[in-house]
Amino acid sequence: MGKYWNEKIECMEREEMLALQSQRLVKxxxxxxxxxxxxxxxxxxxxxxxxxxxxxxxLYKLPFxxxxxxxxxxxxxxxxxxxxxxxxxxxTSGTTGKRVVAFYTQNDxxxxxxxxxxxxxxxxxxxxxxxxxxxxxxxxxGGAGLHGGxxxxxxLTLPMSSGNTERQIQFxxxxxxxxxCCTPSYAAxxxxxxxxxxxxxxxxxxxxxxxxxxxxxxxxxxxxxxSLGIKxxxxxxxxxxxxxxxxxxxxxxxxxxxxxDNFIAEIIDPETGEVLPDGEKGELVFTSITKExxxxxxYRTRDICVLTRGKCECGRTLVRMAKPMGxxxxxxxxxxxxxxxxxxxxVLLKMHNVSPNYQIVVGRENNTDTFEVRxxxxxxxxxxxxxxxxxxxxxxxxxxxxxxxIKAKIRLVEPNSIPRSEGKAVRVIDNRKLLD
Amino acid sequence: xxxxxxxxxxxxxxxxxxxxxELLGNAGINIRAMSIADTKxxxxxxxxxxxxxxxxxxxxxxxxxxxxxxxxxxxIADRPGGLAEAMKVLYGYxxxxxxxxxxxxxxxxxxxxxxxRVDDNDKAVTALEEKGYKLLSQDELGL
Numbered sequence: 001m002g003k004y005w006n007e008k009i010e011c012m013e014r015e016e017m018l019a020l021q022s023q024r025l026v027k028x029x030x031x032x033x034x035x036x037x038x039x040x041x042x043x044x045x046x047x048x049x050x051x052x053x054x055x056x057x058x059l060y061k062l063p064f065x066x067x068x069x070x071x072x073x074x075x076x077x078x079x080x081x082x083x084x085x086x087x088x089x090x091x092t093s094g095t096t097g098k099r100v101v102a103f104y105t106q107n108d109x110x111x112x113x114x115x116x117x118x119x120x121x122x123x124x125x126x127x128x129x130x131x132x133x134x135x136x137x138x139x140x141x142g143g144a145g146l147h148g149g150x151x152x153x154x155x156l157t158l159p160m161s162s163g164n165t166e167r168q169i170q171f172x173x174x175x176x177x178x179x180x181c182c183t184p185s186y187a188a189x190x191x192x193x194x195x196x197x198x199x200x201x202x203x204x205x206x207x208x209x210x211x212x213x214x215x216x217x218x219x220x221x222x223x224x225x226x227s228l229g230i231k232x233x234x235x236x237x238x239x240x241x242x243x244x245x246x247x248x249x250x251x252x253x254x255x256x257x258x259x260x261d262n263f264i265a266e267i268i269d270p271e272t273g274e275v276l277p278d279g280e281k282g283e284l285v286f287t288s289i290t291k292e293x294x295x296x297x298x299y300r301t302r303d304i305c306v307l308t309r310g311k312c313e314c315g316r317t318l319v320r321m322a323k324p325m326g327x328x329x330x331x332x333x334x335x336x337x338x339x340x341x342x343x344x345x346x347v348l349l350k351m352h353n354v355s356p357n358y359q360i361v362v363g364r365e366n367n368t369d370t371f372e373v374r375x376x377x378x379x380x381x382x383x384x385x386x387x388x389x390x391x392x393x394x395x396x397x398x399x400x401x402x403x404x405x406i407k408a409k410i411r412l413v414e415p416n417s418i419p420r421s422e423g424k425a426v427r428v429i430d431n432r433k434l435l436d
Numbered sequence: 437x438x439x440x441x442x443x444x445x446x447x448x449x450x451x452x453x454x455x456x457x458e459l460l461g462n463a464g465i466n467i468r469a470m471s472i473a474d475t476k477x478x479x480x481x482x483x484x485x486x487x488x489x490x491x492x493x494x495x496x497x498x499x500x501x502x503x504x505x506x507x508x509x510x511x512i513a514d515r516p517g518g519l520a521e522a523m524k525v526l527y528g529y530x531x532x533x534x535x536x537x538x539x540x541x542x543x544x545x546x547x548x549x550x551x552x553r554v555d556d557n558d559k560a561v562t563a564l565e566e567k568g569y570k571l572l573s574q575d576e577l578g579l
Binding site for chain 1: 445447478501
């Protein structure tokens with residue numbers, strides 16, 4: 001069993017990688033300049049021409065692309081290849097009203113699937129594995145991405161898509177799935193359902209899970225690992241840059257390796273746009289240097305994270321990104337305080353016997369923000385007296401206060417009353433938006 | 437001599453009581469006593485039923501939060517001062533009542549039944565029985 005999918009790239013010396021990136025970047029900038037008038041105009045406005053970009057060291061000269069640009073340019077404005085050369089599209093969910101459509105040539109699909117194959121291999125997957133893909137299939141990149149990567153590795157692929165959880169578990173048992181791919185919130189739900197069906201991890205052959213498309217915490221990882229008896233690996237990506245597989249976790253579970261031969265990562269100060277040194281926290285920016293149809297240069301992901309260089313114990317030299325704290329879009333500003341849903345999840349999972357099924361409800365009363373966290377009560381939490389439940393609410397509230405620096409009203413709700421995600425979890429209801 | 441009581445966590449929203457009682461009704465379970473303790477956001481529905489174990493499994497299967505606890509079902513005289521006398525017995529032994537509610541069970545004329553949760557079941561049983569009070573057993577609830 002190979003430890004790497006592409007050892008040459010994954011363990012490439014830094015100098016060699018920089019040379020490869022530089023060569024690809026120069027070519028890509030020329031490709032974009034020639035074929036994407038929208039970006040060319042941005043470059044011209046900044047006084048940059050392809051001649052100014054001689055290597056990775058010149059990357060900072062290029063203008064940024066933001067989600068707003070993608071919306072402005074919808075649908076074809078950033079397309080760099082004739083449609084006749086494209087073979088597929090994918091799209092973001094558009095839940096925030098900002099739908100993004102990305103285009104792929106066959107080479108783009110191959111590159112993407114290759115990235116996912118690296119992730120599956122890093123999670124211990126080989127052609128002998130049975131890979132259950134429970135990400136949604138369709139416009140969402142999750143299903144197609146893991147499906148393609150699983151084929152590449154040669155796993156027996158179960159294209160389940162999301163939903164129908166009991167059937168998922170039945171297939172998992174009957175066909176001996178060894179790798180599960182889905183969103184972390186769905187993995188947690190599958191774990192709960194396994195227990196509810198009276199099964200234990202011993203009844204399943206699962207050994208690994210590849211979970212992404214949502215921010216999730218270390219505590220959630222522990223919980224999923226225990227409930228399914230697996231090692232849980234994070235995978236990162238975004239539709240704008242292809243899909244899952246931009247970065248992936250190895251056995252060390254210590255940051256995600258970015259596929260630097262295809263994507264150059266930078267961390268910038270989200271306020272000033274200035275590039276920050278490795279190790280500093282800031283907004284992640286990606287430049288696709290191999291994509292043909294939808295080659296985004298310096299795309300601002302709005303994910304807040306940290307990059308770490310230095311060889312990983314797994315032997316890979318690819319730069320690692322920390323788990324994003326959350327997309328800056330996910331960040332809530334409540335009574336002037338920045339709150340990430342992942343912080344709330346983290347507090348709940350650290351508390352004994354508290355369920356991690358939560359929903360944040362933000363509203364406004366008398367010009368003040370209201371902040372309620374609904375938490376599902378579990379059997380372990382429930383006791384016959386009102387007093388004990390109120391004490392528990394108070395305890396959670398105090399923990400929240402110490403972590404968030406803001407007081408939340410904790411409201412315990414009935415089990416299974418918070419809608420479960422079969423795709424991405426809806427963790428936040430912000431009623432203020434309706435009022436504004 | 438204690439009896440199993442079911443406590444169900446119920447959110448304050450329309451239809452919850454209807455749903456829970458319907459589940460029990462469909463399962464052929466008879467409710468012998470009940471009370472609801474309520475707060476702003478949730479309540480605890482406490483029930484004495486003819487088949488506690490089965491009720492728990494019916495409710496859990498539907499995803500309810502249910503817990504069982506041991507309470508006393510006490511028969512007192514249905515006349516002025518009947519309750520006061522029983523309370524006096526408990527007070528005499530320094531037993532405190534956490535909550536209490538009336539039951540539908542009526543095993544003899546001119547009596548009433550109470551469900552009691554106290555801080556010390558054993559002590560309360562001894563005290564009440566010593567004074568000649570009748571505590572009902574699980575088997576007597578189906579009556």
